[in-house]
Each structure stands twice: as C-alpha cells, then as structure tokens.
Amino acid sequence: MRTDRRTFLKDVAGAAGLMFVGCGVAGVGAQSAPRAGVTRRPLVVKGRRITTVDIHAHCAVPQANELLRQSAPTTAAQGSLLALDGEPLAQRLAAMDAQGIDIAVLSINPNWYDVDRDVAAKVISVQNEALAAFCAAHADRFAAFASVALQFPDLAAHQLEEGIRKLGLRGAAIGGSVAGAELADAKFHPFWAKAEELGAVVFIHPQATGSAALNNRLRGNGLLGNVIGNPLETTIALSHLIFEGTLDRFPGLKICAAHGGGYLPSYMSRSDHGCQTFPAQCAPGVPKLKPTEYVKRMYYDSLVFTPEALRHLVAEVGASHVVMGTDYPYPWVDAPVDHVLATPLLSDADREAILGGTARTLLGLRTA
Numbered sequence: 001m002r003t004d005r006r007t008f009l010k011d012v013a014g015a016a017g018l019m020f021v022g023c024g025v026a027g028v029g030a031q032s033a034p035r036a037g038v039t040r041r042p043l044v045v046k047g048r049r050i051t052t053v054d055i056h057a058h059c060a061v062p063q064a065n066e067l068l069r070q071s072a073p074t075t076a077a078q079g080s081l082l083a084l085d086g087e088p089l090a091q092r093l094a095a096m097d098a099q100g101i102d103i104a105v106l107s108i109n110p111n112w113y114d115v116d117r118d119v120a121a122k123v124i125s126v127q128n129e130a131l132a133a134f135c136a137a138h139a140d141r142f143a144a145f146a147s148v149a150l151q152f153p154d155l156a157a158h159q160l161e162e163g164i165r166k167l168g169l170r171g172a173a174i175g176g177s178v179a180g181a182e183l184a185d186a187k188f189h190p191f192w193a194k195a196e197e198l199g200a201v202v203f204i205h206p207q208a209t210g211s212a213a214l215n216n217r218l219r220g221n222g223l224l225g226n227v228i229g230n231p232l233e234t235t236i237a238l239s240h241l242i243f244e245g246t247l248d249r250f251p252g253l254k255i256c257a258a259h260g261g262g263y264l265p266s267y268m269s270r271s272d273h274g275c276q277t278f279p280a281q282c283a284p285g286v287p288k289l290k291p292t293e294y295v296k297r298m299y300y301d302s303l304v305f306t307p308e309a310l311r312h313l314v315a316e317v318g319a320s321h322v323v324m325g326t327d328y329p330y331p332w333v334d335a336p337v338d339h340v341l342a343t344p345l346l347s348d349a350d351r352e353a354i355l356g357g358t359a360r361t362l363l364g365l366r367t368a
C-alpha cells in the first residue's frame with residue numbers, strides 16, 4: 001500500500017494534478033492574470049513580517065471529475081465544475097503574490113453528494129491524495145481541506161481522519177447541505193463527532209440548493225441564485241446547527257463559514273428573539289444557550305466587501321473569529337489584504353489575526 005501511494009503521489013505531484021477553478025459560477029472567467037513581473041508582496045505590521053493565509057480558495061482535481069463523469073453522467077452538479085476553466089500554477093502564484101497572500105488553503109466544492117458509495121469513495125480518495133501531493137510539493141504556499149463523501153457520514157468520518165492523520169490535510173470542506181439534508185440531521189452526527197475528536201476545522205461553503213420554489217424566485221437578472229442563494233444557504237445551515245442542538249452535542253466543533261457566514265452574523269439578534277417571542281415553537285432547552293453565543297463561537301471568512309461590513313462582522317463575533325478569504329479565482333475582491341487593513345477600529349493584533357494568525361493557529365500551519 002505504501003509503495004502504491006508513493007507511486008500515485010509521484011504521478012499527481014505535478015501541477016497537472018490539480019486545476020484551479022471557481023465556486024460554481026459557470027460561464028464566468030477566472031480572475032484576470034496579474035501583470036508580468038509582479039513580485040511577492042510581503043506584509044509587514046509594526047515592522048514585523050506576517051504570514052497571510054487565504055482560507056477560501058478553490059480548486060478541482062481533473063481525475064476525480066473524470067471518475068464522476070464516467071460513473072454518474074447524470075449527476076447534476078458536476079457540469080458546472082467541469083465547465084470552468086483551469087489555470088496554470090504560475091499564474092495563481094503570481095496572483096497570490098500580487099494580492100499579498102502567502103498561503104492559500106485549497107478546497108473542492110462537493111459535486112459528489114448524489115453518487116453511490118463506491119464512486120464517492122474513489123472520488124474522495126483521488127482528490128485527497130492529489131491535494132496532499134500538491135501541498136507537499138508546495139508546502140510554503142498551499143495547504144488544503146480534505147474532501148469527504150458526507151452523504152455517507154461514517155465514510156466521511158473515516159475520510160476526514162485519514163485526510164488529517166495520513167495525508168496532512170487541515171480539516172474538511174463541506175457544502176451547506178447534503179443532497180437536500182440539513183447538516184444538523186442526526187445522521188451526520190458520526191461526522192461531527194469525528195471532527196470534534198480530531199479538532200478539525202470544517203469549512204462550510206454553500207452551493208445554492210434551495211427548493212424549487214425558492215430557486216424559481218432567484219431566477220432572472222442579477223445572479224441572485226449566487227448573490228442571495230449562497231449566503232442564504234449558509235445562514236440556514238448554521239441556524240439549524242444552532243437550533244437543532246448540534247453545537248450543544250459537539251461543543252468543540254471548529255466551524256468556519258464562507259462569505260462572512262452569509263446573513264447570520266449581521267442579523268443574529270433576531271435568532272435570540274424568536275424563541276423569546278414565540279416560546280411555544282421552540283423545544284425547551286434547545287439550544288442550551290442564546291443562539292448568538294453559538295454564532296460567536298464559529299469562524300467566518302472576511303469576504304464581506306466593505307470595511308464597514310467587516311467592522312460590523314468583527315463587532316458581532318470578535319476579531320479572533322474572522323479569517324481572510326478571497327474566493328479565488330473569482331474576482332469578488334481584488335485586494336483582500338487591503339480590505340482588512342482599511343477596516344476601522346481594528347488593532348494591529350486584530351489585523352494580524354484576521355490576515356493569517358488565527359488561520360495558522362486553527363489549521364496548524366507554520367509561521368514565517
């Protein structure tokens with residue numbers, strides 16, 4: 001087995017083993033290439049060089065997509081991922097250098113939640129081995145979250161443990177729901193238990209998977225399925241984890257939500273007032289604490305666009321619970337570091353924590 005793995009790692013260790021893609025926005029090109037000659041931009045705070053970390057950076061493994069295509073040609077979600085353009089490693093490194101990103105934490109958006117167990121096991125094995133090989137070959141610039149077949153929670157728990165303990169991956173990336181099931185569904189408890197046991201960060205990235213009625217309302221001009229649908233799915237996913245008691249059952253979970261946690265942190269006090277106003281509609285003692293207490297325990301990326309929005313996110317959850325995210329390669333933001341530096345009322349320690357310190361601690365990444 002060891003020999004086989006070494007051979008496999010050798011095969012996929014080149015740049016061709018991974019391709020860098022966006023997160024489900026079919027038809028939109030990758031972030032434009034930075035101009036030639038851009039050099040790495042070291043970030044210095046109070047005279048000290050700090051290591052910046054982007055916790056929200058996409059990629060895909062072509063071999064895994066081919067497995068999905070061969071095994072489940074009708075899988076709905078795979079088309080958008082396959083349709084996206086790849087990107088050479090050199091271009092990505094140049095973009096990271098231009099943006100001041102030292103380490104990108106790669107994740108793969110799940111497009112395998114509706115395939116059977118054998119296919120899912122193969123897809124995840126190929127992906128996680130490829131991620132591990134790539135990160136081992138570029139350890140100074142990349143880390144990665146494991147992918148897991150969450151539709152089979154026991155298998156996902158095993159894949160998470162193997163990804164962390166054997167492959168050196170840094171946690172898991174999952175969707176905001178799993179083939180229509182909420183992450184708070186009791187069937188996922190084995191996965192949450194393993195994540196808690198391992199101290200693994202679970203990065204939740206939405207994929208607009210609303211009901212037919214909601215999806216119909218999000219049609220039309222303006223990309224509303226993404227602009228509204230994605231943060232809404234995150235908001236729903238996190239809210240169920242709170243209100244169904246999942247975060248009480250697994251208090252040690254380290255959850256990090258994309259896109260600033262969707263709408264939840266910006267309007268979280270409504271969650272406290274719901275059960276106060278209509279107690280008959282809430283189970284006694286669930287959750288044990290005020291909902292906002294759980295919001296403050298989770299982590300969020302900084303992808304909220306304006307300094308005022310980031311200031312508010314920090315005011316609600318604390319600077320120590322916000323980590324930088326770019327959504328690379330999609331050009332939602334072009335200066336993610338500057339965004340943090342421009343946010344008012346942050347101390348230098350806050351800025352360093354958001355730009356990389358907290359992520360390095362959470363993920364066990366080395367410092368510069």
Ligand SMILES: [Zn+2]
Pocket residue numbers: 022023056058205258327
């Ligand atoms: Zn994304």
